[in-house]
Amino acid sequence: MAGMLDFNNMKTRQYLYCSCSGTRKLSGNKLTGSVPVELIERSQNGSLSLSVDGNPNLCASVSCGKRKKKNNVVVPVVASFASLFVLLAALAIFWRIRSSKREGMWGGTSRKPPYVSTEKIRRFTYAELSIITNNFKRELGEGSFGKVYHGYLGDDTEVAVKILSELSNQGYEQFEAEVKLLLTVHHRNLTTLCGYCDEGKKIGLVYEYMANGNLKQHLSDKSADVMSREGRLRVAVEAAQGLEYLHHGCKPPRVHRDIKSANILLDENFQPKIADFGLTKSFPVEGVTHMSTAVAGTFGYLDPEYCQTYRLTEKSDVFSFGVVLLELITSRPVxxxxxxxxxxxxWVGSMIGQGDIENTVDPRLQGDFDISSAWKVVEIAMLSVSQTSTERPTMNHVVRELSQCLEMEIARKGRPGAEPRNQHEMVSINLGTALNPSAR
Known part of the structure; x- marks a missing residue:
């Protein structure tokens, strides 16, 4: 038996429990482990004679057995606590990830969208926006996104700072969509994004400043100045070029979804730039010309076919732009x-049905326009607002036709290439490239 028994081995313990009666001499067997407490107690009360001398690696005291029992309890308890800790840690990580996803636009921590390149666009803190705008002192206007404030960058560059209102019906998704689009598309008739702020609940966009506000303001009868016929046509052509670029010059093509006179901004030279790209949709698959999506846009400019079918195409933008053309012609509210x-x-349909082009055109122009050009613009506008999208022209066609109308208006005055008569005609246009979408 020498050197064969380990008292910690289950078979050894079973052997001793079953066979130990009377006297047991286990001396000099090089046993290891600890003698079971039951055998020690039997040896102490006289029911068993047990001899374990000569086993230096064997513990024959009651304390060894109790310590072993204690260890047998402690180990599983410690293991249980370790497992619980790991589980709680995993749950904490899961909850943090889930909370960050649900945080959305009203999260309490600052985010840095992975698509933002610091080389192309600047990230501002809300404190910096407060300094830029002189504590948001001068308000330029207010839209569905929020209020817009005038400001200056450190190099005295004028900017417009748009701050997202917590009451806005637009959210972080629209903010993200606008930043992503303006990072990837560039055209002289699209607004330029200078930077952004994404600091918890403080969401803001910083744009180039457009000194002459938006087109809607200048067409209003409250405007002190009246835009000339030539000035209106220049604005129409260049705004059409910007929209044409979105439809045919971008890959993938984009549909703006909120074209309106308030979203056509005018710089110091009255050059128009399309703004507000939060609702813009792109066609993800090449060759696809439509998509099904929830209706979004501004009442009065919305494509009726899109509203009925939820089928979005580039012709939805054409309808909206047709409404803008009618505003340019008449200066009437939508x-x-x-x-x-x-x-x-x-209203325009009823007027041209009577053949009355003179009273269709904004009366403040006092007849100072080319009749043929006016009829042609009305025709383009009315085709664009056709109830059926298949009857509407493409933006390529609209740009081409409007360019011809502008040429007719310029020729009427017999001064091609002459200096602009007033500030409302100070809009540059390259008619030679009007048929092709051109990046800035």
């Missing part, structure tokens, strides 16, 4: 406060 013909397209 939705009038009348019981009949309250939409601008219905």
């Amino acid at each position: 939705i009038a406060n009348t019981n009949e013909n309250n939409h601008i397209s219905l």
Whole structure:
């Protein structure tokens, strides 16, 4: 038996429990481990004679057995606590990830979207925006996104700072969409993004400053100055070029979804630039010309076919731009406060049905326009606002036709290439490239 028994081995313990009676001499067997407490107690009360001398690696005291029992309890308890700790740590990580996803636009921590390149666009803190705008002192306007403030960068560059309102019906997704688009598309008739702020609940966009506000303001009868016929046509052509670029010059093509006169901004030279790209959609698959999506846009400019079918195409933008053309022609509100013909397209339709082009055109122009050019613009506009998208022209066609109208207006005055007559005609245009979408 020498050198064969380990008292910690289950078979050894079973052998001793079953066979130990009377006297047991286990001396000099090089046993290891600890003698079971039961055998020691039997040896102490006289029911068993046990001799374990000559086993230096064997513990024959009661304390060894109790310590072993204690260890047998402690080890699983420690293991259980370790498992619990690992589980709690995993749950904490999961909850943190889930919370960050659910945080959305109103999260409490600052985010740095992975698509933002610090070389192309600057990231501002909210404190910096406060300094830039002189504590948001001068308000330029307010839209669906929030209020827009005037400001200066450190190099005295004028900027417009748009701050997202917590009450806005637009959210972080629209903010993200606008930043992503303006990082990837560039055209002289699209607004330029200078930077952004994404600091918890403080969301802001910093744009180039457009000194002459938006087109809607200048067409209003409250405007002190009246835009000339030539100035309006220049704005129409260049805005059309910007939209044409989105449809045919971008890969993938984009649909703006919120074209309106308030989203066509004018710089110090009255050069128009399309703004507000938060609702823009792109066609993810090459060759696909439509997508099904929830209706979004501004009442009065919305494509009726899109509203009925939820089928979005580039022709939805064409309809909206057609409404803008009707505003440029008439200077009338898109939705009038009348019981009949309250939409601008219905009113224009009734006027041209009577052959009355003179009273269709903004009366403040006092007849200072080319009649043939006016009829042609009205025709383009009315085709663009056709109820059926297949009857509407493409933006390529719109740009081409409007360019011809502008040439006719310039020729009427017999001064091609002459200096602009007033500030409302100070809009540059390259008619030689009007048929092709051109990047800035």
